[in-house]
Amino acid sequence: MPVLAEDFTRAMTRVPGPVAVVTTADEAGRRWGFTGTSFSSLSLDPPLVLVCLGKKASTHHAFTTASRFLINVLGQSQEDVASRFATSGVDRFSAGDAVPVEHGLPGLPQAVARLSCSAHSIQDGGDHSILIGLVEAVHVGDGDPLVYVDRAFTRPEPR
Numbered sequence: 001m002p003v004l005a006e007d008f009t010r011a012m013t014r015v016p017g018p019v020a021v022v023t024t025a026d027e028a029g030r031r032w033g034f035t036g037t038s039f040s041s042l043s044l045d046p047p048l049v050l051v052c053l054g055k056k057a058s059t060h061h062a063f064t065t066a067s068r069f070l071i072n073v074l075g076q077s078q079e080d081v082a083s084r085f086a087t088s089g090v091d092r093f094s095a096g097d098a099v100p101v102e103h104g105l106p107g108l109p110q111a112v113a114r115l116s117c118s119a120h121s122i123q124d125g126g127d128h129s130i131l132i133g134l135v136e137a138v139h140v141g142d143g144d145p146l147v148y149v150d151r152a153f154t155r156p157e158p159r
Contacts, residue, residue, distance in 0.1 A: 016149040019074045021085045022051055022131075023098060023106045024066040031093050031106045032062040035086035037148045038128070039071060047135040049115055052128040058088060064129055068103055068118050071133070072111040075143040079153045081108065082146065102137040114139040 017037035101107030102116035117133025
């Protein structure tokens with residue numbers, strides 16, 4: 001018997017994930033971004049990461065044709081940023097908090113980590129595309145990361 005989509009979704013909400021805003025700029029200089037929680041390291045040698053993007057997302061074409069992208073791992077105080085970049089039909093860059101950072105990509109200076117990537121490959125992931133990036137520059141900031149679990153933002157327990 002196949003797994004029902006709602007059962008699969010409910011089970012996956014129980015898996016905590018990092019909250020990242022992924023950004024890029026197209027050849028015309030237009031900035032694009034989305035919030036993703038399907039983000040993970042993939043390989044140490046070479047340094048690869050992956051992030052998943054829905055094929056129906058308004059940003060899909062921009063990211064699947066981009067030569068570079070930046071992953072901004074959000075900190076505990078950045079729930080508003082995560083929500084803004086997850087909202088359709090708004091100017092996600094209107095707050096002015098994204099500025100050129102590594103490789104000139106639009107980034108968030110307050111992120112707890114940033115990984116600047118060149119596009120390594122794009123894999124099919126059902127209703128998502130798996131963007132695999134070769135990490136070419138990193139920045140590690142201060143603070144603790146924001147986490148998403150049970151359909152809500154939360155904070156890890158103090159160390």
